[in-house]
Amino acid sequence: MRRHLLCLIPLAALAVAGCSGSPEPSTPSPTPTASATSSSPAATPEESTPMPASPSPDDPDKVLDLNGDWKQTNAESPDAWQAATIADGMITILWVSDGGDTTTLYWAGSFDAPTEKGGTYSWTSKNDHGQTDGAAQGSKEDTKKFSYADGVLSYSVTVDDEASTVELGRMG
Secondary structure, three states: OHHHHHHHHHHHHHHHHOOOOOOOOOOOOOOOOOOOEEOOOOOOOOOOOOOOOOOOOOOOOOEOOOOEEEEEOOOOEOOEEEEEEEEOOEEEEEEEEHHHOEEEEEEEEEOOOOOOEOOEEEEEEEEOHHHHOOOOOOOOOOEEEEEEEOOEEEEEEEEOOEEEEEEEEEOO
């Protein structure tokens, strides 16, 4: 039985990756609006897994580009996590639940892109209360500190007076 399962792993990887040598063109994700809850499906863990941090550190001779989609790598449940999009000077974070079927806005705030070369970066985001105040699980904080190092974007989340650090990996 074990031998059969080991044979299926490469086949599953090939099926997911496809046979084409060139990747599909990607289109930017739209920034979520102020709606508090969405019933549109979010990527499930099986459909989209964050890329692991590369074995080599980020190129210190280049300015980091943190734009794109991110997904929580340290979620306690396979059916609930946080997902973020960084685009157009904004970072938007959603609570994702029901295996990806439900999303709720948590954070919408400023993103100050890196301007200097290096493999680490941190910034303080200013909350867009116009979006988060109407969200059922929107953060009430005025600012939030974000850090990036070794392929991981991290920040603190407090729920019911209990703080934890959320770690996100880049999608795609």
